[in-house]
Every structure is written in C-alpha cells, then in structure tokens.
Amino acid sequence: MMRVRRGVAPVAAFVLALVSAFGAPAVPAQGNAVDEIAKYRAALQDGNPAELWEARGADLWKQKRGPKTASLEQCDLGLGPGVVKGAYARLPRYFADADRVMDLETRIVWCMVTLQGFSEADAKKGPFGGPDRKADMEAYVAYVTSESRGVKMNVALDHPKEREAYRLGEKMFYFRGGTHDFACATCHGEDGKRIRLQDLPNLTQTAGAQKAYTTWPAYRVSQGELRSFQWRLNDCFRQQRFPELVFASDASIALTMFLARNANGAAFDAPAIKR
Amino acid sequence: MQNTRRQVLKSGGGLTLFALLAAAGWLKPGDAAAQAWNKGAFEAKSLDEAVKAVGGGTPAQSKDIAFVATPDIAENGAVVPITIASALPKTESIAILIEKNPNILAASFDILPGTEPSIGTRVKMGQSSNVYALVKADGKYYVASKEIKVTLGGCGG
C-alpha cells in the first residue's frame, strides 16, 4: 500500500502550488510554496556548518605559521593590531601602511606577507576551497567576519582613495561587457526581479545592498562550502560571461567598497547559510 | 580532508572492517568504533527490503510518528532538514528512508533508555520523493511517510 509510486501526481501538485504562489489565480494553496521554502530556510538556521569554518579560522589565526613562524594575532584589520571584533563592519578601508584601500581578504594577504613572511603569491594561492581542498583563506574570513556579527556596517569614505575606490566600483557595477552585454546592474539594478525562482537583490538601493552584503560570507548548501565575498564576485562574473576576476584584485576591492558602503547602517549578520 | 593514512582497509566500494562484520539487527549500545554497520540494510532498494535487513516484518502505518519542522519543499536537495518524533511507547529506534534515493536507507538511530524519541538531521535527496520514518517500538515496526519536493535552482546552468 505504501509502495504505490506517485511519480506524476506529486509533480503536478508541485506545479500547481508554484503557479498559485506566483501566478494570478488565488486558490487555497496560494503561498504554500513560498511558505515551505521559508520553512526550509528557517530549518537550516539552526545549525550552520559555517561554524566549522569559524572554529577552524579562529584556531588557524593563533597558529604560528610561515617562514617567520608567527601567528596573525597582531594583524591590524583597521582597528589596531590584534583587534578583530567589529573590524569587518568597517572594511574596505584605506590603510596608510600599504597606502591603498583593502578589503578583508587583501588585508589578510598583507598580514600573511608582513607578519608571517609568506610571499604574496603563496598568500593568495587557492583562496576558494573545493571538494578535496580546504582553503585557509575561507576559514580566516569566516572567523573574522563572525566577530562582526550584530555590528552595524560603517564603511567610511574619508580618504580620497576610499572615495576613488567607491566611484570606480560604481562604474564597474554598470560596466557592460562580454558576449552577453551583461553588467552587475543587469540583474541587480531593479527591485522585485528574480532569475528563474531566485530573488535578486537590487544592489543600487540601500535596502537591497544591506540585505545582500550583510549576509555574505555564507555556507552555500549547494556546494557544501563556506563562500567569501571575493568568491561571490568571482562567481557572478563567471556567469556574466566575463573572464576570471583575479582574487584580491583592484576591481574586486573597488566593487566591494561600492557594495559595502551602500550597506551602511545595517547590522552585519554573517556568516549566513544560503541555498 | 587530505588524510588517508588512517585508512584501515582499502576496497572499491569503500568498505571497512566494520561493514564486513555485517551485523544482523539493530545496534547495540557502546562505542562507535565497536559498532557494526548494517551493510545489507544500507544497500536495500525498498522499504520492505530494508526492514527485512534489520530483521523486521511488514511495518504498520502509524499516526504516532510525526515529521516536525520538516518543510514540504527543499530549496536544494543537497541538504534537506528532517526531524522525526515518535510518540509510540518504548520506541527503540528511528530510521529515515528516502524512496527515490539509490539506496533507500539514509540513517538509523538507536534511542537508548532516557533519550527522547525525536531526532533531527539533514539528508540528501536526488529528486522529489516520499520519505519514510520507520520506528521500532516494543519490538514491532511502524512507519509514517511524507512527500518532500526538491526544486532546481541556479542561473547559469
């Protein structure tokens, strides 16, 4: 009795549920699919595997590593050497010692080079984890960002280079190129749009930028990996049909500046968990 | 996870010493290292086969088994949250079975004395499917089912 196969009927039911959720006819099933997806997302919040990355990052942060056998504990993320709490909510920012604007990943590379003695190339190697390789960078990012949870985004445009990065980032956001003429703005420039069934945040508006920026990095369920903001940009450009965005490149920092600044005022709430 | 040096036994299907012990019946309390892993049950393709592999008869439908905080739709089949609670007296074990997965049995939990008969975990589903909660209580088997739909996502394919 319970072995009856229900191949076709459930699919039809699902289609109906979705049609009623997104289409015109108001039937009792209205909203069910949306509610159930919300329930799904809520159920995942209870145990976010990003915590595994946070713990690993916190541990790695204290380990003596590199040619200088030093830890990253004295890394200055903008609030002074050794201060991690709240640092991410103020990044990217201008760093006088490097005389440039840096986002978190770029600053971690800087600390790996200056404190631990790694070459820049080694520090930037393999920033994104895969099935067979865990990326230390993503663990560092998980740890540092988790120390800004609940802190209001407060990215400054005080230094001329900070203002320049923001303006460049804005231009890049609207830059159309590649085989498909896509820009970031193609998908993220209007309210209430979606691609297939995925909602697209409007990153040109405060609300959209806040919602999106404060929920990265995230544990990506579809990949079983913690993904940093650098990864988010890298993968957006892949789908834009652009060449590959170089990790910690000037363009990645400028775009991060544009988006982080637009998120000012909202409480940071990551690492999150996403589809 | 680069570590393969602790590998005890290498073989094609990733079998281990424990798997080869092929215990009959449910788990016995004790250390995980001393636990057996019921290979036959985990290779079963149907509910009946799986129940047979653990030494049970045909399970009875039960309204005393509930899926708690388990969504009808999973946004991604790679992670599907499932919580099963049994109100059956003397619940001894709870198992999760996914009809359309290559092997139907996903997990089984031994509810030891003092432990509440409610378990939450996350499973993988290749496609929309019926999910069974199989409960052994007072020596008998009971089952409840729920359909979970898996949606496809993503943009660039």
Add this chain to the structure above:
Amino acid sequence: MADPMKIRANVVGDSTEVKVLMSHEMETGQRKDAQGKTIPAWFIQNVTVAHNGKPVLNAQWGPAIAKNPFLSFKFKGGAKGDKIEITWVDSRGEKRTDEAVIA
C-alpha cells in the same frame, strides 16, 4: 586529520538538548570528478553520543546524510558541567572524538 566537531549541549527543562555539526565530505560514491572518474564513497557510518560515559544515542549512517552533517536530539537528565562525548567512525575507518560540557 578531520576538523573538530562543533558540539552544543544545553539544559532545556528536565532534558539536555544536544546539537552537533561534523566536518565531513559524506561522499556518496555516485559522483564523478572533472575527468569523469567516479569519486569513491566516503562517509560517516557510526556515531555514538555518551553522557558522563553512558551511551545515550547510537546512529548508523549511509552516504545520504548531507555533507558536514548536523544532528540534534534530547535526553532526560544531564546537568550543567556534565560531559558529552561524541565519536564518529567513517567508511575508511577514520575516527574522531570530541567532548563538550553541558551549558
């Protein structure tokens, strides 16, 4: 070596609620790599949870448990400061044990 588990154990009423995240690939044996070669199965098979040395839960898992597994359950009793010990053994025979204190 596999990364540590993240264990949370809290007293809720007259029970203790245990939530644990484990770091594991949970490879199904059904996936292929970029070269088209099947990636061998590799997954946690057995999990045991003990409260002050006394087993409270035993589990057998197949590869259908999601990557970086999550498990939650409750047991009667348990007091702040008691020890929770969790061990997993995977299909390669690798083993990991972590401890936490009930909060």
Add this chain to the structure above:
Amino acid sequence: MNRRQSIRALAACAAAVAVVLGCATAPGDAEVSAKAAAVLQSSFKEQGQAKLDRLVQDDTQKTCSEYSGKVIPKDVAERIEKANLASIKWPADGKLLGDWKNGERIAQEGRGMQYSDDPKGPVGANCYACHRLSPQEVSYGTIGPPLYQFGKLRGYSDEMRKYAYGKIYNAEAYNACTNMPRFGHSGILSVQQISDVVALLMDPDSPVNK
C-alpha cells in the same frame, strides 16, 4: 577614445546633463569611466574560452554603461538602434519559423560561453532565466516581460515573426540599452537556433501559445 567618439560623448553629455548640472562634472565622470575600464582590464585573467577581449566594449556596451540607470537621450538611442539594426543577418532561405521543440530546449539551456563551460558543449539562450514562456515551466525569471501567448496575443503575422527574429538576433536594434543579450550579433546562437526560438514564440502549436 578616438576623436569622433569623444565628440559624440560630448554631444551626448550636453544632451543628458546640461539641463541639470551643466557639463562641469562630466569630464571627471568620463575619467572615472576610463580608469574603471583600465582597472577591470588588469583585474581579470583569461580563463577557458573567456579571453580578456570580452572586457573591450563596443560602442553599444560603452554607451549603455554610461547611461545605465539614467534616461537615454533620444538621439543616442536612435544611433544605437540604427547601428544594431544594420547588423542583423536574416536567414538566407527567408524561413523564420524553425522547430519550436528545439526552441524550447534552447530556451531552457543555461550553459554556454562561461569560462567553466565546455566550448564544444551546448550553448543555450536561457530565456526562462528572465521570461515566462511555456506555462509548464514554473521556474522562470522576471527580468524581462512575460512572453506566454506571445504569438496568440499579437497574431501570427509575417511582421511579428520578423520582429521576433530581429529582436532575438539583436535586441539593441529595437530598444537601446535593453538588458537582453544580442544572441545573433554576438554569436551566441546560430541563425537556425534563432528561428527555432522564434517558433517557440510564434508557432501556434508551441506550448507558449496554448
């Protein structure tokens, strides 16, 4: 930027912002644009089939980037549309209506042209990412307008077929700075594939028109 382009840019600037701000801010803006383009060039590396020339903008891309989020002056829009209309290649046999079943496959296929895609693999148009088409597919996006009953509502005329073909071949010819890719012009789809997608929209038997 060559001289003709810069004159054009100046003219465009005059038309666009003279009323509001005067042109004083425009040179600064053009400088930022130029620097942004240069920084992009140095921030990407070629990967798979995606080479760095994908970051070299043609006039349409460059102009549309500048006017993104702004109102495009009429003369600029007309210039873009005219140039793009001239690029459209019509089927040699004049047959605009292909196979809607194949059109549906192309509309569903999201892969193609990404550096992660096999260059020999399928290249789709991913229409459903942005448009509602066949009612059977509920996973559709809303970046573009819904196209359900496209032919049924507009009539199955030769004119509409031609419009559908042209629009898919080069959308910039009809609506300057649209979000829609130029599938024919940019070599994403072949003439035959475009005709198949036209059939998905314009064949009375297509599920889109049911």
